[in-house]
Amino acid sequence: MSTSTDNWQKSSFSGNAANCVYVALDGDSKVRMRESDAPGTTLATTPATFGVFIRAVKAGAFDRLTTG
Secondary structure (H helix, E strand, C coil), X not given: CCCCCCCCEECCXXXXXXXXXXXXXXXXXXXXXXXXXXXXXXXXXXXXXXXXXXXXXXXXCCHHHXXX
């Protein structure tokens, strides 16, 4: 497994906040995600599955997790 992710991109929604989400495409064509407070821990998935996840986020499927 290749983990060369030299091109981490910070989420545009993170702004200047301390808690940021980063995304990168590795040498195995996997999309990797990490948080700034735990950069050594990453999640990996396929581009297709990542696309489904992004569409679900944009559709509000996870909004209930952020409300108290």
